[in-house]
Amino acid sequence: xxxxxxxxxxxxxxxxxxxxxxxxxxxxxxxxxxxxxxxxxxxxxxxxxxxxxxxxxxxxxxxxxxxxxxxxxxxxxxxxxxxxxxxxxxxxxxxxxxxxxxxxxxxxxxxxxxxxxxxxxxxxxxxxxxxxxxxxxxxxxxxxxxxxxxxxxxxxxxxxxxxxxxxxxxxxxxxxxxxxxxxxxxxxxxxxxxxxxxxxxxxxxxxxxxxxxxxxxxxxxxxxxxx
Amino acid sequence: xxxxxxxxxxxxxxxxxxxxxxxxxxxxxxxxxxxxxxxxxxxxxxxxxxxxxxxxxxxxxxxxxxxxxxxxxxxxxxxxxxxxxxxxxxxxxxxxxxxxxxxxxxxxxxxxxxxxxxxxxxxxxxxxxxxxxxxxxxxxxxxxxxxxxxxxxxxxxxxxxxxxxxxxxxxxxxxxxxxxxxxxxxxxxxxxxxxxxxxxxxxxxxxxxxxxxxxxxxxxxxxxxxxxxxxxxxxxxxxxxxxxxxxxxxxxxxxxxxxxxxxxxx
Numbered sequence: 001x002x003x004x005x006x007x008x009x010x011x012x013x014x015x016x017x018x019x020x021x022x023x024x025x026x027x028x029x030x031x032x033x034x035x036x037x038x039x040x041x042x043x044x045x046x047x048x049x050x051x052x053x054x055x056x057x058x059x060x061x062x063x064x065x066x067x068x069x070x071x072x073x074x075x076x077x078x079x080x081x082x083x084x085x086x087x088x089x090x091x092x093x094x095x096x097x098x099x100x101x102x103x104x105x106x107x108x109x110x111x112x113x114x115x116x117x118x119x120x121x122x123x124x125x126x127x128x129x130x131x132x133x134x135x136x137x138x139x140x141x142x143x144x145x146x147x148x149x150x151x152x153x154x155x156x157x158x159x160x161x162x163x164x165x166x167x168x169x170x171x172x173x174x175x176x177x178x179x180x181x182x183x184x185x186x187x188x189x190x191x192x193x194x195x196x197x198x199x200x201x202x203x204x205x206x207x208x209x210x211x212x213x214x215x216x217x218x219x220x221x222x223x224x225x226x227x
Numbered sequence: 228x229x230x231x232x233x234x235x236x237x238x239x240x241x242x243x244x245x246x247x248x249x250x251x252x253x254x255x256x257x258x259x260x261x262x263x264x265x266x267x268x269x270x271x272x273x274x275x276x277x278x279x280x281x282x283x284x285x286x287x288x289x290x291x292x293x294x295x296x297x298x299x300x301x302x303x304x305x306x307x308x309x310x311x312x313x314x315x316x317x318x319x320x321x322x323x324x325x326x327x328x329x330x331x332x333x334x335x336x337x338x339x340x341x342x343x344x345x346x347x348x349x350x351x352x353x354x355x356x357x358x359x360x361x362x363x364x365x366x367x368x369x370x371x372x373x374x375x376x377x378x379x380x381x382x383x384x385x386x387x388x389x390x391x392x393x394x395x396x397x398x399x400x401x402x403x404x405x406x407x408x409x410x411x412x413x414x415x416x417x418x419x420x421x422x423x424x425x426x427x428x429x430x431x432x433x434x435x436x437x438x439x440x441x442x443x444x445x446x447x448x449x450x451x452x453x454x455x456x457x458x459x460x461x462x463x464x465x466x467x468x469x470x471x472x473x474x475x476x477x478x479x480x481x482x483x484x485x486x487x488x489x490x491x492x493x
Contacts, residue, residue: 093439103381
């Protein structure tokens with residue numbers, strides 16, 4: 001296999017600055033297909049900007065990013081944002097919440113195929129038994145898995161998770177990460193996991209990129225050792 | 228009761244408006260816009276008075292004012308979620324337009340009973356022409372709702388998710404605000420400009436603890452709005468007391484029952 005067909009994202013000589021603040025310079029990186037890629041660094045070091053560059057929402061100051069052809073279709077990128085406005089009174093069930101994403105139709109009701117898409121996403125995230133649960137009353141881990149289920153509804157090649165475990169307790173963190181791991185292993189979805197949590201990164205990640213005040217480090221998570 | 232023309236008209240208009248408001252209310256609640264809706268209604272009062280002054284029907288005056296305000300609210304960014312600045316802006320706008328309404332009524336030399344009927348509703352005072360106008364406007368809004376249903380649903384019940392999917396576009400907010408403006412205008416013909424909450428907010432809020440899907444929320448909300456409207460008309464007919472009073476009381480009771488259920492179930 002050539003390098004081109006195994007790499008999903010290739011960054012060459014990438015630099016990004018906002019005014020005088022240099023986030024990173026000369027970043028060279030390949031994210032292979034099927035990777036569990038972790039993005040680390042303190043707040044404001046460039047993690048979110050890096051994602052925006054990948055999504056084409058920001059333009060780099062220098063260098064370029066090449067995305068594999070399938071990522072040019074937006075449906076092939078799933079994104080779970082860090083914050084979601086779901087309070088305790090939120091009325092919809094997990095199943096109905098996940099199905100909201102199927103919005104590109106004039107039919108008020110879901111087709112058979114759409115229903116099976118929802119069922120599959122719930123199955124993959126282990127939420128089948130919980131699908132009737134009201135999302136507002138669901139646990140933190142269940143909520144995150146519901147967001148995951150919505151993000152993978154269209155079976156994306158790439159799934160970006162923006163600190164999905166930040167507000168969760170320890171059990172729920174592992175519950176979410178085990179789900180992500182299963183997606184990565186069984187569905188072959190490439191994962192980009194943004195996190196502050198070194199323990200989770202070394203347990204689940206394959207490669208990492210760490211931003212640190214204008215510098216960056218990259219490698220395999222095995223190198224991180226007991227950090 | 229139905230031998231009387233005015234009661235028949237009241238039932239026809241009331242039914243259509245209850246269906247419209249029950250359905251729209253679900254999205255007003257999800258987008259957290261009840262107060263903005265109430266303000267539109269107060270602006271509608273000055274629109275209705277303006278209409279009377281220049282020789283239009285109150286409904287037409289109201290539609291002109293509320294649609295223009297909905298467009299303005301959209302320009303000012305008030306059509307999105309509720310926030311603190313919007314509270315202050317909304318208070319100022321409410322006060323100004325209520326004052327303007329009083330001015331127009333005074334200029335049109337209408338007596339105070341006219342103001343009462345605009346502010347508190349005059350369902351048994353409507354005629355065949357009013358019914359036709361109300362039905363046409365309601366059907367247009369319901370048709371628009373059916374057409375944008377899935378996108379509106381996503382944008383209203385998961386704004387963050389919709390934004391990521393590029394579903395949350397500006398025109399959804401804009402169309403929705405115009406739909407709210409029209410709903411407010413027709414609802415005010417039934418329950419009055421000051422009691423718009425009765426049909427646009429209470430039924431959908433009451434439905435919430437019992438429903439897990441947008442379609443069931445709409446169904447229960449419509450049923451509660453219909454029971455209130457029909458019950459109110461019937462009790463008004465029996466007692467000769469204001470219909471609006473009965474509709475407001477019935478809807479408030481539903482809300483109390485729902486709030487108690489929410490407490491007990493939690």
